[in-house]
Amino acid sequence: MRKVRVRFAPSPTGPLHIGGVRTALYNYLFARQNGGDMILRIEDTDQTRFVPGAEDYIIEALDWLGIKFDEGVHIGGNFGPYRQSDRKPMYRQYADQLIRDGWAYYAFDRPEALDAKRKEYESQKKTFQYDCNTRADMENSLALPADEVQRRLDSGEPYVVRFKFPENIDITVHDLIRGDVTMNSRLLDDKVLFKSDGMPTYHLANIVDDHLMEVSHVIRGEEWLPSAPLHVMLYKAFGWEDTMPQFAHLPLLLKPDGNGKLSKRDGDRLGFPVFPLDWHNPETGEISSGYRERGYLPEAVVNMLALLGWNPGNDQEILSMDELIKMFSIEHISKSGAKFNVEKAKWFNHEYLQKCPDEQLAEMFLPQLKEHGITIADDINFQLSTFNFQYVVKVCGMMKERISFPSELWDQTHYFFVAPTEYDPKAVAKRWKPGMTTHMAKVIEILNTVPFEYDAIHQALLEDYIKGNELNMGQIMNSLRLAVVGTTVGPDMLTLVMTIGKEETISRVQRAIDTLGEIDN
Numbered sequence: 001m002r003k004v005r006v007r008f009a010p011s012p013t014g015p016l017h018i019g020g021v022r023t024a025l026y027n028y029l030f031a032r033q034n035g036g037d038m039i040l041r042i043e044d045t046d047q048t049r050f051v052p053g054a055e056d057y058i059i060e061a062l063d064w065l066g067i068k069f070d071e072g073v074h075i076g077g078n079f080g081p082y083r084q085s086d087r088k089p090m091y092r093q094y095a096d097q098l099i100r101d102g103w104a105y106y107a108f109d110r111p112e113a114l115d116a117k118r119k120e121y122e123s124q125k126k127t128f129q130y131d132c133n134t135r136a137d138m139e140n141s142l143a144l145p146a147d148e149v150q151r152r153l154d155s156g157e158p159y160v161v162r163f164k165f166p167e168n169i170d171i172t173v174h175d176l177i178r179g180d181v182t183m184n185s186r187l188l189d190d191k192v193l194f195k196s197d198g199m200p201t202y203h204l205a206n207i208v209d210d211h212l213m214e215v216s217h218v219i220r221g222e223e224w225l226p227s228a229p230l231h232v233m234l235y236k237a238f239g240w241e242d243t244m245p246q247f248a249h250l251p252l253l254l255k256p257d258g259n260g261k262l263s264k265r266d267g268d269r270l271g272f273p274v275f276p277l278d279w280h281n282p283e284t285g286e287i288s289s290g291y292r293e294r295g296y297l298p299e300a301v302v303n304m305l306a307l308l309g310w311n312p313g314n315d316q317e318i319l320s321m322d323e324l325i326k327m328f329s330i331e332h333i334s335k336s337g338a339k340f341n342v343e344k345a346k347w348f349n350h351e352y353l354q355k356c357p358d359e360q361l362a363e364m365f366l367p368q369l370k371e372h373g374i375t376i377a378d379d380i381n382f383q384l385s386t387f388n389f390q391y392v393v394k395v396c397g398m399m400k401e402r403i404s405f406p407s408e409l410w411d412q413t414h415y416f417f418v419a420p421t422e423y424d425p426k427a428v429a430k431r432w433k434p435g436m437t438t439h440m441a442k443v444i445e446i447l448n449t450v451p452f453e454y455d456a457i458h459q460a461l462l463e464d465y466i467k468g469n470e471l472n473m474g475q476i477m478n479s480l481r482l483a484v485v486g487t488t489v490g491p492d493m494l495t496l497v498m499t500i501g502k503e504e505t506i507s508r509v510q511r512a513i514d515t516l517g518e519i520d521n
C-alpha cells in the first residue's frame with residue numbers, strides 16, 4: 001500500500017479563514033490515523049496577491065491549535081523546498097514537456113486583446129471563454145504559422161502557456177466524498193499554466209508539487225472541485241496517472257442561516273471570529289478578531305470544527321484530538337454544506353473550560369485581576385497582597401461552571417476580591433426588611449463566637465437562630481448575600497463566607513448595617 005502523504009497548501013493572501021483551518025485539521029486527522037505524513041506547502045505563485053505576515057500567521061495559528069506537521073516550509077523535510085516561489089526554477093521544464101507533447105501551447109494575446117474579446121462577447125450577451133471553440137481565432141501557437149511563433153519567441157515577446165483540452169471528451173474525477181463527478185471538456189477553458197513572469201500558475205505548480213512530494217490524498221475545499229478535471233487531465237498529460245492522488249472535496253462552511261459561504265463580514269455582523277488568531281491587516285491597520293484572543297481554548301475550536309461537516313457516526317460531541325484521530329473517516333464527511341453555529345461554538349468552549357485545570361484558568365485570570373488593581377502574592381511580594389495564587393485557583397474552580405470565556409471571570413467573581421460599595425436597590429427593597437440590622441448583628445455575633453467552620457456556622461445561624469426562632473430564612477440569607485456581594489447572585493452563601501474569610505465577612509456585614517441602616521415599619 002502506498003504511504004499516506006497529505007498536504008495543506010494555503011496561499012499566503014491574508015489570514016487563514018476557519019474554513020481553511022478545518023481543511024488543515026481534516027488532513028491532519030487523516031494523516032495521523034493512517035500513520036502518514038502531513039506537509040505544509042505555501043502556494044505563493046500569484047505574487048500580486050502576496051500579503052506580508054500571512055505565512056507566519058498560518059504557521060502560528062495551526063501550531064496554537066495543535067495541528068502539527070511532519071514536513072513543511074517552517075521545518076524542512078526531504079521533499080523541499082516547501083514554498084513554491086523557492087521552487088520557481090523547477091516548473092519551466094514541466095510546461096515545456098506539455099508543449100512538446102501537444103498538451104499545451106503558447107498564447108501571445110495581450111491583456112487588452114483579451115479584454116476586447118470579452119467585451120465583444122458581452123455585447124452579444126455571451127461569455128468569452130478561451131477554449132477549443134475559440135482558440136483558433138486567437139494569437140497562439142495553434143493558430144499562428146510555425147515560423148511566426150518562432151519569430152515571436154525569438155524576439156522575446158511575452159506569452160503564457162495554456163493547457164489544450166481535447167475536444168469533447170468526458171473527464172471523470174473520482175471524489176471520495178461525492179463519488180464520480182463527470183464534466184465534458186467543451187465546458188472547460190484552456191487554463192493558463194505558466195505566466196509571462198516566469199512563474200507557474202496554481203494549477204501547474206500544485207500538480208507538479210503533489211507529484212514530486214508523493215502526495216497520496218488531496219483533501220481540500222469544495223471550491224476546488226471545478227479545477228479537478230483539469231488536474232486529472234494534467235496527471236494524464238504528464239503520464240503520472242498511476243500515482244495520481246485520491247481526491248476529497250470538503251463541503252463549504254456556511255453562514256449561520258445557511259445562505260452562502262461563511263465570510264468575514266458575517267463574523268463582524270454577528271460578533272464571532274472567523275479567523276483563528278487576531279489579524280492585523282498590514283495595509284489598512286484594521287484588526288480582525290481571532291478565536292484565541294476571544295478566549296476560546298484551542299481544544300474547543302478543534303472539536304467544533306471537526307464536527308462542522310463530519311460526524312463520528314454516533315451522538316458523541318465532546319471529542320479530544322486523540323479521539324478524533326481514532327474516529328475520523330472520510331465516509332462520514334457530509335456532501336452538503338455545514339452551517340456555522342455561534343451558540344454551539346460557545347457551548348464547546350464552556351465545556352472545555354470545565355475540563356481546564358483550575359490552575360490554568362487562574363493563570364488566564366491574572367491579567368484581568370491586575371487590570372482591576374488586584375495584586376496577587378507571589379514568592380516575592382506575598383506580604384503586600386491579601387490574596388495568594390491558591391485563592392485565585394479556588395475561586396476559579398468554584399465559579400467556572402458559570403462562564404464560557406475566561407474574560408467573564410471578573411464579572412462573575414469580583415466580590416471575592418473587593419467588597420461591594422453599592423447595594424442593588426431592587427434587592428434591598430425586597431429583602432432588607434425591618435429588624436434586619438438586628439439579624440445582621442446576630443450574624444456578626446455568631447461569626448465571632450462559633451468556630452469558623454462550615455457546619456458550626458450552619459448549625460448556629462441557619463438551624464438555631466433562623467429556624468429555631470421561626471424567622472424568614474430567605475429574607476435573612478439574601479440580606480446576608482446582599483451585604484457580602486452587593487446583589488443576590490453568587491455561590492452557596494456559607495461557602496462564600498468560608499472563602500472570603502471571617503474578618504472580611506464581618507466587615508462587609510457591618511458596612512451594610514451602617515450603610516442601609518434600620519428600616520421603619
Ligand code: GLU
Nearest residue numbers: 009010011043206220224
Ligand atoms: N493554494 C490552494 C488554496 O489556497 C490550495 C488548493 C489545493 O489544496 O489544491 O486553497
